[in-house]
Amino acid sequence: METTQMLESIEKVLKPFAQSFNRPSAERLDAVVKAEDLKAAVKAMVDAKWLYLSTITGLDIPAPADQPDAEGHIEALYHFCEGEAIATLRVSVPYSHPVFPSVCEFMPSATLGERELMEMFGVVVENTPSNERLVLPEDWPQGVYPLRKSFTGLNKG
Amino acid sequence: MEKTSDGKFIVPIGAQHPALKEPGHFEFAVEGEIVVGASVRLGYVHRGIEKGCENRNWIQAMYLTERVCGICSHIHATAFALATEKLAGVEVPARAQAIRVLISELERIHSHMLWLGVAAHEGGFDTLFMYSWRDRETVMDLLEAVTGNRVNYSANVIGGVKFDISPEQKETILKGIEFLEERSQHYMEVVTTDETFTGRTRGIGTMPYDDAIRLGAAGPTLRASGVARDVRTDSPYAGYKLFPVNIITDTAGDLDARFIVRIKELFESYRLVREILDNLPEGELSIRVPRRIPAGEAIQRVEAPRGELFYFVQSEGGENPSRVKIRTPSLLNWASITNFAPGHKLADMPMILAGIDPCFSCNDRMITVRDVRTGQVSNLEDLKIR
Numbered sequence: 001m002e003t004t005q006m007l008e009s010i011e012k013v014l015k016p017f018a019q020s021f022n023r024p025s026a027e028r029l030d031a032v033v034k035a036e037d038l039k040a041a042v043k044a045m046v047d048a049k050w051l052y053l054s055t056i057t058g059l060d061i062p063a064p065a066d067q068p069d070a071e072g073h074i075e076a077l078y079h080f081c082e083g084e085a086i087a088t089l090r091v092s093v094p095y096s097h098p099v100f101p102s103v104c105e106f107m108p109s110a111t112l113g114e115r116e117l118m119e120m121f122g123v124v125v126e127n128t129p130s131n132e133r134l135v136l137p138e139d140w141p142q143g144v145y146p147l148r149k150s151f152t153g154l155n156k157g
Numbered sequence: 158m159e160k161t162s163d164g165k166f167i168v169p170i171g172a173q174h175p176a177l178k179e180p181g182h183f184e185f186a187v188e189g190e191i192v193v194g195a196s197v198r199l200g201y202v203h204r205g206i207e208k209g210c211e212n213r214n215w216i217q218a219m220y221l222t223e224r225v226c227g228i229c230s231h232i233h234a235t236a237f238a239l240a241t242e243k244l245a246g247v248e249v250p251a252r253a254q255a256i257r258v259l260i261s262e263l264e265r266i267h268s269h270m271l272w273l274g275v276a277a278h279e280g281g282f283d284t285l286f287m288y289s290w291r292d293r294e295t296v297m298d299l300l301e302a303v304t305g306n307r308v309n310y311s312a313n314v315i316g317g318v319k320f321d322i323s324p325e326q327k328e329t330i331l332k333g334i335e336f337l338e339e340r341s342q343h344y345m346e347v348v349t350t351d352e353t354f355t356g357r358t359r360g361i362g363t364m365p366y367d368d369a370i371r372l373g374a375a376g377p378t379l380r381a382s383g384v385a386r387d388v389r390t391d392s393p394y395a396g397y398k399l400f401p402v403n404i405i406t407d408t409a410g411d412l413d414a415r416f417i418v419r420i421k422e423l424f425e426s427y428r429l430v431r432e433i434l435d436n437l438p439e440g441e442l443s444i445r446v447p448r449r450i451p452a453g454e455a456i457q458r459v460e461a462p463r464g465e466l467f468y469f470v471q472s473e474g475g476e477n478p479s480r481v482k483i484r485t486p487s488l489l490n491w492a493s494i495t496n497f498a499p500g501h502k503l504a505d506m507p508m509i510l511a512g513i514d515p516c517f518s519c520n521d522r523m524i525t526v527r528d529v530r531t532g533q534v535s536n537l538e539d540l541k542i543r
Binding site: 054057081137 | 198199200203205207208243370371372373386391392453454456458465467469471480482484488489491492
């Protein structure tokens with residue numbers, strides 16, 4: 001099947017950068033990538049002619065309730081689509097150092113996704129071409145990130 | 158209008174009513190009549206729907222996603238329902254999947270005709286605007302006949318659909334489609350032969366193939382630049398496996414091509430509606446899905462009228478989704494404006510804006526209510542208390 005072959009070949013391409021792989025379903029491949037390897041992995045995807053970054057999904061993963069001392073993470077999922085196949089680069093960073101590199105150098109259309117990620121999750125995207133607000137109002141308070149799980153409404157803080 | 162240090166003027170357009178009746182703010186830098194730079198500011202109708210889904214159960218969240226967009230509401234609920242069904246591991250009856258596609262295509266017809274009117278209006282061609290909106294009422298009536306509503310049809314349930322198609326409804330739809338097909342032939346003739354019209358569309362806002370790929374454009378805007386990408390054929394969902402779609406492309410990449418692609422897509426939708434009505438699979442309309450959805454992540458891509466719509470849905474095994482990410486097609490097409498507006502006359506801007514068929518409600522999904530007397534900003538919880 002074509003989709004399976006495409007995912008197998010992109011898995012080989014991503015091998016040097018990925019810590020692990022997972023196949024959640026027949027048309028999907030997830031590759032866990034460290035933040036410092038993200039740019040190289042995106043470049044490899046683009047060189048392999050995966051030219052369509054569908055979107056970037058942000059996930060807030062707070063420390064589990066029974067382990068209050070553990071550290072929460074922000075995960076970003078870079079979904080590349082080609083035909084039926086979806087290859088996702090999963091990058092996780094801790095709350096204490098929430099920094100992603102910008103991938104716009106190789107994938108210029110990522111700029112809106114990166115702006116959304118910064119606004120909604122309070123992460124830093126280094127060297128991103130624009131960090132102006134995209135969707136939140138001008139008078140939205142600094143340091144309040146609505147898609148963090150800890151955000152329950154403005155007035156309650 | 159303000160003057161920048163290098164002698165250019167900045168013309169703000171919007172935030173109210175920039176080209177169509179939705180808010181968005183654009184700044185065009187001009188030298189004389191010619192636009193030399195463009196930027197966009199969105200978010201005026203951002204309503205926090207992704208966050209809102211996390212506090213609602215699966216069924217409520219589906220209704221909420223249907224309200225992301227007032228034009229293509231059905232496709233949002235369909236994408237969410239399909240993703241949820243993937244997580245639940247249920248097989249939805251073929252009849253339900255075919256009816257989902259039938260309503261999706263009727264919705265595409267209404268959306269493309271709405272766009273045709275808006276785009277014609279921006280081109281100063283209000284006769285075409287009036288005609289296409291008059292004719293669009295036909296498909297609105299069909300949608301109402303099937304679902305009871307002109308917009309927000311609520312046709313989906315998690316596990317299938319609510320509405321069946323009776324033999325009488327089938328006849329009504331076929332009659333309506335016949336009228337619309339005849340009218341669409343007329344529109345095709347107008348947009349390709351009327352000189353006053355083509356003067357405003359040929360060679361305007363041209364986006365070449367390579368740029369369409371590089372900028373990550375979507376939908377008819379992308380296909381008008383020659384890129385054959387359509388989720389309905391690339392990754393068929395719901396009933397599209399049973400009822401395949403012929404992909405429509407054009408190579409010119411200009412505004413004219415975007416008109417031609419969308420009108421050709423109308424004809425393809427008419428064909429598909431007829432085929433589904435003639436070959437509707439027998440069977441149930443829905444299957445029972447438990448209230449709690451097993452833990453996992455699902456991705457569902459669907460082809461909305463404006464292009465690929467992307468849903469990422471995560472469950473932790475509870476009664477609520479733990480994360481819903483929605484990426485709407487309009488968001489992908491802004492880059493085609495900011496990159497291809499420069500070099501054109503300022504007077505072409507409304508039409509270039511309308512040419513991508515932007516939907517601001519889709520981009521922006523949050524609302525804050527401001528009290529004009531106190532300046533206090535309220536959110537949903539406060540409004541509930543009031």
